Amino acid sequence: MPFTGLDFIIPILAILVLLVLFTGIKTVAQGYNYTVERFGRYTKTLTPGLNLIIPFIDRIGAKMNMMEQVLPVPTQEVITRDNAIVAVDGVAFFQVLNAPQAAYQVSDLQNAILNLTMTNIRSVMGSMDLDELLSNRDAINERLLRIVDEAAHPWGIKMTRVEIKDINPPANLVESMARQMMAERNKRAQILEAEGLKQAQVLEAEGRREAAFRDAEARERAAEAEARATQVVSEAIAKGDVQAINYFVAQKYTDALAKIGSSSNNKVVLMPLEASSLIGSLGGIGAIAQEVFKGDGQAGSPRQGSRPPSIRTPDQN
Known part of the structure; x- marks a missing residue:
């Protein structure tokens, strides 16, 4: 059977149709967008996936990467x-x-x-x-x-x-910055040291002030106690109690003798006649004086190798 012209035209047309279809089918990769131009003018944007355009009329303009x-x-x-x-x-x-x-x-x-x-x-x-x-x-x-x-x-x-x-x-600028930083750190160190010294002096001054305040308070309380004792003795005397004045005077003599006897250089103590008479007339004052004149030894016994100070009145010299 001979081939006619139609037999040749049909396959050619089929091939052309397939070519046209393939030309109009566009696949866009993920992360991209394609612009479509028709006769040089932008018409639409193709997104990822399968897209169709008009062959020979539309064409791909720009392929834009939509990823960062x-x-x-x-x-x-x-x-x-x-x-x-x-x-x-x-x-x-x-x-x-x-x-x-x-x-x-x-x-x-x-x-x-x-x-x-x-x-x-x-x-x-x-x-x-x-x-x-x-x-x-x-x-x-x-x-x-x-x-x-x-x-x-x-x-x-x-x-x-x-x-x-x-x-x-620049290198010279970096060197200058390093020197500046070192100078700044030295300055901070000196400031911190001065602040520490200042704080120490302030604390020391506050300590001295507190100690002086407490000493003054102690002296004030001692003075109040002394004034109270004097007041009590005065009231007793006013009531006719002579023993109160004797006790008060004996206490003052005892304190004076304690100060005299506590000196390590005094071995002989000269006392007026009235003092020895007073000591002899008051019971228990002799024991107090003996305790005062013990010296530096242990309590209750005189120091070995040393003589206790003797009390002499002017008529015994």
Whole structure:
């Protein structure tokens, strides 16, 4: 059976139809969005999975990565507010949220983000002193993120993080900072030592004041007791009790004899006749005087090798 022209046309048409179908079927990988252009104009966005477009009329425009991406920021020199030159590098993280805006609102998206980040790093860090720059890295990162994210928002992207990796001052500046830090620590040590000395002197003065207060209080109580004893004796005398004045005078003599007898240099004590008569007339005063004149030996016995002081009246000399 001979082949006709129709036999050749049908397979060719079938192949063309299959080619057209395959041309119109687009598979988008996970994490990507494709823009569709019809005669050069954006029409829609293809999401991950199987998608259909009109062959020969629609075409794929831009294949946008919708995952979070990292963009290294190269090292650049920054002049701080106090005219210090430091080398700074960093890293930026961003994510495309709107594929058409990222594809058609800016040309070369990554290069635009990179230049925007570098410009703001110089601007932000240049407005700070070196000491502030080195001690407030978190605040710098937060400020950079806010500024760059606001500037890149019309591009359909979200800046997730902007981090400063290294801040490297010149070697001579680092040496000067080390000397400054050492001087500051020495200053703190001297201040702490002075504060400790001051506190010790204050505590010592408070101790002396407390001791003086207690001594004065003790003297005051002794004076009150003495005044009370004198008052009692005076009342007894007023009532006609002569023994009270004798006891009072004997107590004063006894105290005086105790002070005289306690001296290690006195071996002979001269007393007036009235004192010996008084001692002889009062019972028990002799025993008190004997106890007073024991010396430095044990209680109840005189010190061996030494003579107790003898009491002589002027008529015995």
